[in-house]
Amino acid sequence: MHPSLWREVWTLAGIALASLVLGAITGRYFIVAAIGFGLYIAATLRHIYRLHQWLHHRDGREIPDAGGLWGDVFNEFRKLIKQAGQREDQLTDMLTRFQSAAAAMPDAVVIVSEDDDIEWANPASATLLGIRFPRDTGMRLGNLLRDPELAEYLERHDLTEPLELPSPANAELAVSLQIIPFGSRRKLLLARDITRLVRLEQMRRIFVANVSHEMRTPLTVLTGFLETLRDMKHVRPEELSKHMNTMYDQATRMQRLVDDLLMLSKLETAPPRRHDEVVDVPALLAGLKEQAELLSGEARHRITLETQPGLRLLGSREELHSAFSNLINNAVRYTPAGGEIALRWWADADGARFTVRDTGEGIAPEHIPHLTERFYRVDTARSRASGGTGLGLSIVKHVLLRHDARLDIESEIGKGSTFLCAFPANRVAQAPALVHSQAG
Ligand SMILES: Nc1ncnc2c1ncn2[C@@H]1O[C@H](COP(=O)(O)OP(=O)(O)OP(=O)(O)O)[C@@H](O)[C@H]1O
Ligand SMILES: [Mg+2]
Secondary structure (H helix, E strand, C coil): CCHHHHHHHHHHHHHHHHHHHHHHHHCCHHHHHHHHHHHHHHHHHHHHHHHHHHHHHCCCCCCCCCCHHHHHHHHHHHHHHHHHHHHHHHHHHHHHHHHHHHHHCCCEEEEECCCCEEEEECCHHHHHHCCCCCCCCCCEHHHHCCCHHHHHHHHCCCCCCCEEEECCCCCCCEEEEEEEEECCCEEEEEEEECHHHHHHHHHHHHHHHHHHHHHHHHHHHHHHHHHHHHHCCCCCHHHHHHHHHHHHHHHHHHHHHHHHHHHHHHHHHCCCCCCCCEECHHHHHHHHHHHHHHHHHHHCCEEEEEECCCCCEECCHHHHHHHHHHHHHHHHHCCCCCCEEEEEEEEECCEEEEEEEECCCCCCCCCHHHCCCCCCCCCHHHHHHCCCCCCHHHHHHHHHHHCCCEEEEEEECCCEEEEEEEEEHHHECCCCCCCEEEEC
16 A cells, blocks of 8 residues: 555544543543544645645646645646646647748648638638638638639549639639548648649640641641642643742741751750850851851841950850851841841950841830740741741740840831840850951
8 A cells, every 4th residue: 555545544543542542531432533533634625625726726826735645646736737738838839830830831721620611721821812810710611712613622522633723812823722631520721823833734735736837837738739749640840840849948947847846945955054165156156147148148138247356155056056046047037138237246344245236127015025935926927938937036045044144125116126145244255355347
């Protein structure tokens, strides 16, 4: 038996013995025993009362002190309360950590009761779903998010597939929503911002549609001519040569389209360029100027080239060749015969710059922000007729991106356009020297 319990037994036995002795002396056994045991019961009651008072108020007061069995009981209470305090601290700490983690989450998290009443929501729920905590606590989820698709989703039993819908808080955002049952019939509503994904998917669809459309025209022409030739009994040589030329043009057009698409895909998928090659830009431009003169042919544009001698660039020769030739070819193609085209390559404190200035037809301001989009053309029919695929400036944009450079376009209808490629100073391979001019 526990020592404290022994002490109580001995106390009771002592009271009984003392009552017997005093009873024998006084002859009043009952009164003496009643007084002895009464005192014992009173002491016990006092302890119970003190314990009750302490349990009832528990306002930071220390648990009362007592000896014997009651002292043990009080000690056990003291231990239990200390443990409960520690557990409470741990839980509060965990809850605080959970809440701050949920608050920092970019996804919306909403805890919903069995009846779809909102119990808790993190801050992202306001931006993605328009649910604010604590304002909307107790509101029905379906009443707040009035979307028939969502209502149907909430009714569904199989919630494994997420639901994609426009954000109820902002029509420009798209969200993916999922409900996860947890605990005792509660539900966790998770919403993720998928605007970027949806846009990418949309871009992919437009791209595929554009490619198919661009391919279909030359293919239709080609198959048309081939069918005609097949069905013709006698073909005159001059007619055959005319058809052959048209077919050749269409085949070249498809070839260009495929080449440009391959180039774009290579630019997009290749890892970012390091400073791997020192490109002699003046020499590159001198070659491109000659090609531009050939392309100009009968149109006899006045093409000038001004370069800073020895000003070289860290990058990819092949990519820069493609970007610069696209800009120069555009200038030749969109500038009427006899117009001027000025090419310039120089460096200043901010870095190196390449400009192509023409006195061509110019571009209306509303088109300028879209020029680098794939297949974007100001005058589709004209660009196609001249063999354009509408991918040229897209390639330029990607090449410049890979060289940490930017493209600025200035243009005025009827006056001409200037395309500027600005490269950062850390791409310049040689300090600025004398300006060398060359006209042609
Ligand atoms: N120098 C310029 N002057 C006027 N318009 C231009 C000039 N450069 C580009 N554009 C306009 O921008 C559009 C997009 O140019 P981009 O080079 O991307 O395609 P493209 O020239 O039509 O075809 P590609 O270059 O693939 O053969 C052109 O269709 C044209 O309308
Ligand atoms: Mg072009």
